[in-house]
Amino acid sequence: MNISWYLPVSAIVFSLGVAGVIARRNPLVVLLCLELMLNGGNLALVAFARMWGNGDGQILALVVMTVAACEVAIGLGMIVALYRQKIPVDVDELRELQG
Amino acid sequence: MSAVIFFIAAIGAIAGATGVVFIRDPFFSVLSLVGHLLCLAALFLLLRAEFVAAVQVVVYAGAVMVLYVFVVAYVGGEEASLSERLRGSGTVGQGLRAGAVVVGVALLIELMIALLGTGLKAIHTKGAPYVPGPHAYGTPAYIGTLLLTRFLLAFEIASFLLLIAAVGAVVLAGRMHDHPDRAQAQVRA
CATH class of the missing domain: 1.20.5 (Single alpha-helices involved in coiled-coils or other helix-helix interfaces)
Known part of the structure; x- marks a missing residue:
């Protein structure tokens, strides 16, 4: 398989993630779509690493996974905190997120 | 053989991503993302990124997705009624949804022009030569050496x-x- 076949897949996954982040209202699904965008980037990174034959791209993909895990922990913590405060879990209702 | 696996995994990954965006119930969105991540791990294996594929399955599709399922089970109950109430009122949601389709398609076209139009000839190769072995490219030993030195x-x-x-x-x-x-x-x- 040529490396170039992997890049359209990563572009499609990334675009789907962008559309989902804008369209969906549930913050849980918005976080899932952020994961999609990060995964699209990861696939491109690993493909380029394979093309050059050195591991830098794979290390960067692992760092991206770490950042994604941190983002999930913080984001889900915020969603649980919102739910505890009886604030509706919906991004359209969260325009005035102060205090 | 690798071409067959590639197309199965790529179609699975894109179908999983589509499911995440379009399925209404957040619980099934999470399950769809798990399928997407497993297909992506297969693609990583095809790219000789064995350690990254293992981390993807164990950490991402395992631990992180379990966290998601717990939070969906804790929070997700009220979502349907709320979204129905919002769908009845206001056109902000509809406008955003149309805008999302426009932005997504425009971004995809732009990325495809960038990939297929210019850069693709340079990377239309099978990649660097690969020699199997205990310290070969992409194995845990290789990644560990890189992580603890460079x-x-x-x-x-x-x-x-x-x-x-x-x-x-x-x-x-x-x-x-x-x-x-x-x-x-x-x-x-």
Whole structure:
């Protein structure tokens, strides 16, 4: 398989993630779509690493996974905190997120 | 053989991503993302990124998705009625949805022009030569050597970032003891 076949897949996954982040209202699904965008980037990174034959791209993909895990922990913590405060879990209702 | 696996995994990954965006129930969105991640791990294996594929399955599709399922089970119940109420009122949601389709398609076209139009000839190769062995490209030994020598700073920063995120998640989601309905929480407990 040529490396170039992997890049359209990563572009499609990334675009789907962008559309989902804008369209969906549930913050849980918005976080899932952020994961999609990060995964699209990861696939491109690993493909380029394979093309050059050195591991830098794979290390960067692992760092991206770490950042994604941190983002999930913080984001889900915020969603649980919102739910505890009886604030509706919906991004359209969260325009005035102060205090 | 690798072409067959590639097309199966690529179609699975794209179908999983489509499911995440279009399925209404958040629980099935999470399950769809798990399928997407497994297909992506197969693609990583095809690209000789064995350690990254293993981390993807164990950490991402395992641990992180379990966290998602727990939070969906805890929070997700009220979503349907709320979204129905919002769908009845206001055109902001509809406008955003149309805008999302426009932005997504425009971004996809732009990326495809960039990939297929210009850069693709340079990377239309099978990649660098690969020699199997215990310390070959992409194995845990290879990645570990890189992480502890050349990318030591990135490794340490990533571990520190994980610590900060863990503390932050506990602070955000932990019970606040000076909260007004503390009595109610105690009654429930």
